[in-house]
Amino acid sequence: MHDLRAIKDDPEAFDAAMRRRGAEYRAADILAIDEKRVSTVKAMNDAQAEQKQVSKKIGAAKASGDEAAAQAVMAEVGALKQKVKDLEEEERRLSAELHAALLPIPNVLDADVPDGADEDDNVEVRKWGEPRQIDGAKEHYDLGEALGMMDFEAAAKISGSRFVVLKKDLAKLERAIATFMLNLHTEEFGYDEVLPPVLVGADAMTGTGQLPKFEDDAFKTTDGRYLTPTAEVTLTNLVRDEILTEEELPKRMTAWTQCFRAEAGSAGRDTRGMIRMHQFSKVELVSITTPEQSDEEHERMTSCAEEVLKRLDLPFRTMVLCAGDTGFSAAKTYDIEVWLPGQGQFREISSCSNTRAFQARRMNARFRREGEKKPQFVHTLNGSGLAVGRTMVAILENYQQADGSIAVPDVLKPVMGKDVISAG
Incomplete structure (x- = not known):
């Protein structure tokens, strides 16, 4: 398994290492999956934070006696909760996709391994x-x-x-x-x-x-x-x-x-x-x-x-x-x-x-x-x-x-x- 951080830090070195082996794997393909995963995690965190903020309004709406407003806030919280759940599932899917993408990639060779085909x-x-x-x-x-x-x-x-x-x-x-x-x-x-x-x-x-x-x-x-x-x-x-x-x-x-x-x-x-x-x-x-x-x-x-x-x-x-x-x-x-x-x-x-x-x-x-x-x-x-x-x-x-x-x-x-x- 490869160190994802190392691929991020030097994608050109990773690509060169794969070329030495005659392998077709490229850093850009791996990083594209990870970028989606990172973006999904950020969206999930933002949705969780918004859910917490909106949840605080429920008590105030009920205290005001405005039942319609309270119901509207609760519906908004429910929608955010579902959004978080969907994003969690998407993050798990992308993490599994990233793991599956990394598994078949061969190890990076030591620098003193001689070049050659067979x-x-x-x-x-x-x-x-x-x-x-x-x-x-x-x-x-x-x-x-x-x-x-x-x-x-x-x-x-x-x-x-x-x-x-x-x-x-x-x-x-x-x-x-x-x-x-x-x-x-x-x-x-x-x-x-x-x-x-x-x-x-x-x-x-x-x-x-x-x-x-x-x-x-x-x-x-x-x-x-x-x-x-x-x-x-x-x-x-x-x-x-x-x-x-x-x-x-x-x-x-x-x-x-x-x-x-x-x-x-x-x-x-x-x-x-x-x-x-x-x-x-x-x-x-x-x-x-x-x-x-x-x-x-x-x-x-x-x-x-x-x-x-x-x-x-x-x-x-x-x-x-x-x-x-x-x-x-x-x-x-x-x-x-x-x-x-x-x-x-x-x-x-x-x-x-x-x-x-x-x-x-x-x-x-x-x-x-x-x-x-x-x-x-x-x-x-x-x-x-x-x-x-x-x-x-x-x-x-x-x-x-x-x-x-x-x-x-x-x-x-x-x-x-x-x-x-x-x-x-």
Whole structure:
């Protein structure tokens, strides 16, 4: 949600910010609605004041014994009362119209976000590890199916396309990956583990920016709730309508949950395998900070996600997204892309975003500084730490061996209880 005062103060800057994103929203359209609302509020206040003044005449008219005059004054008061009521209804309608007009407008980008139209214009900021070159490298789905532990046909029979059934050691591998990530984030990086619901109301989805823009990509239940596309929704909404103390910040949370996405508009993309699923699990990171902390927290969160890949010895590169590729709620985003030998390319495995006060305004999430009466909006950040399924994809492709077996990364051996995953 945007700060209306900021749009009023510098409409040209707002228009320039929207042009950077290729968005067609303009300050003049927003301010025109607000001008009507302000005019209506003034008319309502004037009518209320006039109603009070006229009401004072009723007593005098009755005291004079002039019943006709008293009735005339009372009729005038009644008309003013109805006018106030009508204006109140109009103000509520215009406020709702203004709110609805602001909701679909994307966040303003940070000044250091590079210009560009799409992912081809993203900029690499660092790279770690040497991409493995494996002769005859297979993709993860060929490896998983050959092991007899990754079954897309069974999932399709049960649920349709873009689902998978993991079995035996690959089912255990998913659990091992998530356990490793949660332990790392909680024990070394100071995140508090949370186990949130995966069904949420529309207000929660609106608060983090999934609604109304991404309605088509959400799974909605018959009672009007939504399956969460990411634990960002639940974790961030834990501070909705709250006023935190400055001492509580930064507040860091992590959760391993199932995530659900309709993948609207992705027809023909990644139709095989586990890259783009309707249901997948992810370890999410969320931070709630003061405005002064959010830049440093963004870098810290990204480094926490990167450390997961370092511990797994998976080569990656970190990209800062350009203006045209940055998500709706984000002011700035880093994408971490892991190397996949089977595909011969880097693929996204994490996005870490600073939304600044954009989500906080939608959720009315605030904090109060010590010694100050008026609270202000927090800054919210979110990132994948990491997508568990895509991490499995990366492990299968990077640790594949000539005989089709998969070497187990050292940090996962304590949970897996073995060094190699093989058929049989």
